Amino acid sequence: MTQLPGLLDTEAIRKDFPILDRLVHDDRKLVYLDNAATSQKPRQVLDALAEYYERYNANVHRGVHVLAEEATALYEGARDKVASFINAPSRDEVIFTKNASESLNLVANMLGWADEPYRVDSETEIVITEMEHHSNIVPWQLLAQRTGAKLKWFGLTDDGRLDLSDIDEIITEKTKIVSFVLVSNILGTVNPVETIIRRAQEVGALVCIDASQAAPHMPMDVQALQADFVAFTGHKMCGPTGIGVLWGRQELLEDLPPFLGGGEMIETVSMHSSTYAPAPHKFEAGTPPIAQAVGLGAAIDYLNAIGMDKILAHEHALTEYAVKRLTEVPDLRIIGPTTAEERGAAISFTLGDIHPHDVGQVLDEQGIAVRVGHHCARPVCLRYGIPATTRASFYLYSTPAEIDALVDGLEHVRNFFG
Amino acid sequence: MKLDSMYQEVILDHYKNPHGRGLRDGDAEVHHVNPTCGDEITLRVRYEGTRIEDVSYEGQGCSISQASASVLNELLVGKELADARKIQETFLELMQSKGKLEPDDAMEEVLEDAVAFAGVSKYPARVKCALLSWMAWKDATAQALGGAEAERKTA
Numbered sequence: 001m002t003q004l005p006g007l008l009d010t011e012a013i014r015k016d017f018p019i020l021d022r023l024v025h026d027d028r029k030l031v032y033l034d035n036a037a038t039s040q041k042p043r044q045v046l047d048a049l050a051e052y053y054e055r056y057n058a059n060v061h062r063g064v065h066v067l068a069e070e071a072t073a074l075y076e077g078a079r080d081k082v083a084s085f086i087n088a089p090s091r092d093e094v095i096f097t098k099n100a101s102e103s104l105n106l107v108a109n110m111l112g113w114a115d116e117p118y119r120v121d122s123e124t125e126i127v128i129t130e131m132e133h134h135s136n137i138v139p140w141q142l143l144a145q146r147t148g149a150k151l152k153w154f155g156l157t158d159d160g161r162l163d164l165s166d167i168d169e170i171i172t173e174k175t176k177i178v179s180f181v182l183v184s185n186i187l188g189t190v191n192p193v194e195t196i197i198r199r200a201q202e203v204g205a206l207v208c209i210d211a212s213q214a215a216p217h218m219p220m221d222v223q224a225l226q227a228d229f230v231a232f233t234g235h236k237m238c239g240p241t242g243i244g245v246l247w248g249r250q251e252l253l254e255d256l257p258p259f260l261g262g263g264e265m266i267e268t269v270s271m272h273s274s275t276y277a278p279a280p281h282k283f284e285a286g287t288p289p290i291a292q293a294v295g296l297g298a299a300i301d302y303l304n305a306i307g308m309d310k311i312l313a314h315e316h317a318l319t320e321y322a323v324k325r326l327t328e329v330p331d332l333r334i335i336g337p338t339t340a341e342e343r344g345a346a347i348s349f350t351l352g353d354i355h356p357h358d359v360g361q362v363l364d365e366q367g368i369a370v371r372v373g374h375h376c377a378r379p380v381c382l383r384y385g386i387p388a389t390t391r392a393s394f395y396l397y398s399t400p401a402e403i404d405a406l407v408d409g410l411e412h413v414r415n416f417f418g
Numbered sequence: 419m420k421l422d423s424m425y426q427e428v429i430l431d432h433y434k435n436p437h438g439r440g441l442r443d444g445d446a447e448v449h450h451v452n453p454t455c456g457d458e459i460t461l462r463v464r465y466e467g468t469r470i471e472d473v474s475y476e477g478q479g480c481s482i483s484q485a486s487a488s489v490l491n492e493l494l495v496g497k498e499l500a501d502a503r504k505i506q507e508t509f510l511e512l513m514q515s516k517g518k519l520e521p522d523d524a525m526e527e528v529l530e531d532a533v534a535f536a537g538v539s540k541y542p543a544r545v546k547c548a549l550l551s552w553m554a555w556k557d558a559t560a561q562a563l564g565g566a567e568a569e570r571k572t573a
Contacts, residue, residue, distance in 0.1 A: 025420065355478075355479060355480035355481060355484075356455075356480075357455050357457070357479070357480030357481075357482070357544070357547065358481045358482075361421070361424070361541070361544070362421060365420065365421045372455065373455045373456055374455075374456045378456065381456060387456045387457070387458070387478045388456040416421075416425070417430075417481070
């Protein structure tokens, strides 16, 4: 078996993930390389979900009975865990949403309805990048269309990085918000946060970071990042689906208006008007995803016990190995950085002129799960003149043997369509 | 191997040697996409009355979608609209069968090479690939011929 420095004890870790023992297509061992789409869940998270429903289930923040109080403590306890996980200065800066898309839409809508000095209107500009997931493109397109604001973006270099050569022309005095991805879900690129934030701060623009592909894979420190908002989702970091996070700086959350109205987000309501609860509740209308938040809390405990720095080192070693092995496959072209430097563990590629759909189908027959298509980042495919890519993405339980299986599988694909 | 039920020899042949590929003159042109995978097709139809003179196309996509367009061209060019509709409807029925429909002789007579796609119907993610060009043809035909019975539909 291939030994690489920095690898985790995957044999032990994999025992926590029951699904990784599954056989598919009768007798094929599952090789799960679709972690950028969603991660698998350890037993600890599954148990936390079951235990919540079996022992504590109640609605939160209302009722005085014992279950309501315990459920509230668990839900708010999950908020504490998230706050500590991302080194937030205050737990009140952590808003639970349904997913990262909702988090990003929430920011766009806060700014669309805000008063000065935050208000996005026809005199102002919004800046994104060409490597964004659709969830960090479409909410800004909607905001631009509704307000008349101008949408601008950074293009990409041929090697899959942001082209920041014209940063001073793209981020200007008119820019109200710069929203960009920390780690690209399709290219794997880790973006230079500091350079962008420095320029945004010069012109007084707010900064929103999509950390969906970062929070699961590396230590997160929102204070070190110096952004104003950070969005990510639970299901890519061993948590359940249906729970996302928006972190925002406290004074902004106090100033900015709510988006969704309903129960839980109010202070008083009359038939004429309402006043709102303080953040984060101001932004959490309706019954929240309680069990999912508890599950995310359990996922964070799980990841912390292993150590985010160790997970980062593990994935870096795997990425280095994968880049090396994939480069050996004839006709394979990596779309994105071709070294493991400043790069996450999602690797997109094309294989000759074999369509990714066909690549994915033949790999699946061998039990290898990858993602094919445009990965909700179609502008990237257009930029590189390709219809789609095949993407393999790794996580803390991934092994060099699985990368070997992928490489063997790709050989089989080439023979099949050769 | 189960995969062979999808990637029938006939399908791979059409994929590697497509019939009638390339855009030629037409009465109407449509562009259809499959948003889940990025498959795209631009398709033109040319009619002589109700007879299909030509179906020309260009696109990018997986073997299933490309082979399906090739089979469509082979089957429909030269046919009367009513016969072509029957072929299209039969193909749609087969593709929506979730692998439960075993094509009988009558169906084979209608579909010819297109029966090879029976195996694809077992793979829900790929059914849209197989139907892409057929939905485009239906749309283009409605645009070319117009009229009350024309029905615009995107796949």
